Amino acid sequence: MSITKIAKDLGVHPSTVSRALSGKSGVSDKLRKKIIEYAEQIGFYPDARASSLRRKGKTGTLGIVVPDVGNPFYAEAIKSMEDVFYSHNFNFFLCVSDENPDKENFHLKNLISHRVDGIIAAPTLDKKTETFYKKIAELKKPIVFFDRYIPSLDIPYVVTNNKNGIIKLLKYLLKLGHKTLGIVSLSPESITGKIRLESALEFSKKFEIEIKPNWIQGFDSTQESGYLSMKKILQLKNKPSAVLILNDLTTLGALKAIKEMKVKIPNDISIVSFDDTFWNQIFDPPITCVKQEPKEMGILAAKMLINLLNHKNNLNKRIYLETKLIIRNSVKKLL
Amino acid sequence: MSITKIAKDLGVHPSTVSRALSGKSGVSDKLRKKIIEYAEQIGFYPDARASSLRRKGKTGTLGIVVPDVGNPFYAEAIKSMEDVFYSHNFNFFLCVSDENPDKENFHLKNLISHRVDGIIAAPTLDKKTETFYKKIAELKKPIVFFDRYIPSLDIPYVVTNNKNGIIKLLKYLLKLGHKTLGIVSLSPESITGKIRLESALEFSKKFEIEIKPNWIQGFDSTQESGYLSMKKILQLKNKPSAVLILNDLTTLGALKAIKEMKVKIPNDISIVSFDDTFWNQIFDPPITCVKQEPKEMGILAAKMLINLLNHKNNLNKRIYLETKLIIRNSVKKLL
CATH class of the missing domain: 3.40.50.2300 (Response regulator)
Incomplete structure (x- = not known):
């Protein structure tokens, strides 16, 4: 399976085959088409690595x-x-x-x-x-x-713009009268999680919304973390009136915990989430959030x-x- | 940035650098480590394409x-x-x-x-x-x-085992007394969709469950198709008592249609789905399904x-x- 074989089978010169397959000039369109089709037919594909080496590092x-x-x-x-x-x-x-x-x-x-x-x-x-x-x-x-x-x-x-997203959610909570807030946070390796948390802390201070230290829960950006964190918050004696959840997968986990514990949204607890993934709309009630793109x-x-x-x-x-x-x-x- | 430069900077022979970087013998572990670390430090990485050509086509x-x-x-x-x-x-x-x-x-x-x-x-x-x-x-x-x-x-x-999955769902519907069935089907390019549909037709015949032609809707495997198909089924005068939905995304779309049209599950219509994605559990009521792995x-x-x-x-x-x-x-x- 080689250029030589294709050349022999089609009765043309190997350099013609090579020119045809590598897209160089000097071959008629008709012959080029014939050569390419035959090469594919017998399962010969030009080596992208070899030609990329020739193209000095452009690999596509x-x-x-x-x-x-x-x-x-x-x-x-x-x-x-x-x-x-x-x-x-x-x-x-x-x-x-x-x-x-x-x-x-x-x-x-x-x-x-x-x-x-x-x-x-x-x-x-x-x-x-x-x-x-x-x-x-x-x-x-x-x-x-x-x-x-x-x-x-x-x-x-x-x-x-994570900061603005958090401000939108806090302003909305404030407008509806919420003055205490829990947070389901994300992985420490995630700068988005970090910015969202810091923005929430900064602006809740400014807007006079209280966040007690044990109202902030979460160890990474997964469903599992969202589930366990929401459970912890719901089990507290002294609970915030609303919880801010910092991404889609933690929201999913949190929703599972809420459902399992038979807590009613929004009567027992209010929820807002960062991210608007599928489940926000189909959950009952649907979840208020800021949507990313x-x-x-x-x-x-x-x-x-x-x-x-x-x-x-x-x-x-x-x-x-x-x-x-x-x-x-x-x-x-x-x- | 080359082997020559590394050799010069470290005061060793270029072939030693080459041996160290390509994992060949003849270099002490200590020196190899030093060479690799220095190469990384100055941003020199062996070319995987070139070495893969030498390894006769194994590219990793x-x-x-x-x-x-x-x-x-x-x-x-x-x-x-x-x-x-x-x-x-x-x-x-x-x-x-x-x-x-x-x-x-x-x-x-x-x-x-x-x-x-x-x-x-x-x-x-x-x-x-x-x-x-x-x-x-x-x-x-x-x-x-x-x-x-x-x-x-x-x-x-x-x-x-798609066939068995469909049989499980049909048997369950039959056990609860359903004798008429609608189907939200998938893309014609999907053999899974094809097998699921054919199995549903084959076994509903065997189990004496009726499927009228206009109870089968769906044009591809997307949310959009699920949404439009379920709408069509729900708008029919003569509706089946249950609908079988053939994958996760079409189920999501179907659930949206059901929610929008304020149809009540299971009182107005019964639903079963192939696939058990996140939303089946959090939807109210949660959806009966067969789970794939x-x-x-x-x-x-x-x-x-x-x-x-x-x-x-x-x-x-x-x-x-x-x-x-x-x-x-x-x-x-x-x-």
């Missing part, structure tokens, strides 16, 4: 790095990135960090070794990871962050990366997407 | 092909495959077919050109796709199918591929996973 491949592919937020973002990459003829490696900086760094090393043309990542918050992304940026390898970023690095990103975020980040690959440097390199407050029936009116 | 890369990454079933399966692949030091390209055979074939060609060591795929049902997988198999490239398969091809697979399926398929890569050929190449009937409160007792 990219890397996407996410903490969790089972989180619908990332699944949705990957889906829209895939659309953009496919329309530009790029393939991508999917790398999952599991919020583990060592795993993330292993993947990044691999991506570099496979000579991807660029990387799009929702990075974990970690000193080693920071150093590693810095090195990659110094190699002039285009990187775009999405959903999360690393504040110390000059790497372009598309993220949600994972689809939009994926498209923008993917296009930003494509632009960087094409050496367009006059880009807006800090894109903040605003959230949308969606009022449903999960908050009790106290005023 | 795989391809995963799915119809939709936004479907939690596939997201969950990918997540568990990733675990297995990571523990065996494999990276993978993620390819999304969107149920489009042309897109799928484009991706398959690319995977071959990138010389992946193996492919794991949930294929669409299409003549061209069939031909293409056949060719890949003839190239002795290991392939494993999961969730779906192509009946005419001798390619190993891990799938759900995407996590288990992903692990088994990934391990099967790893075994094929290691030339273990004494494998069980047809794995059927049984479903589990989960009885909740979405079916009315008529008897």
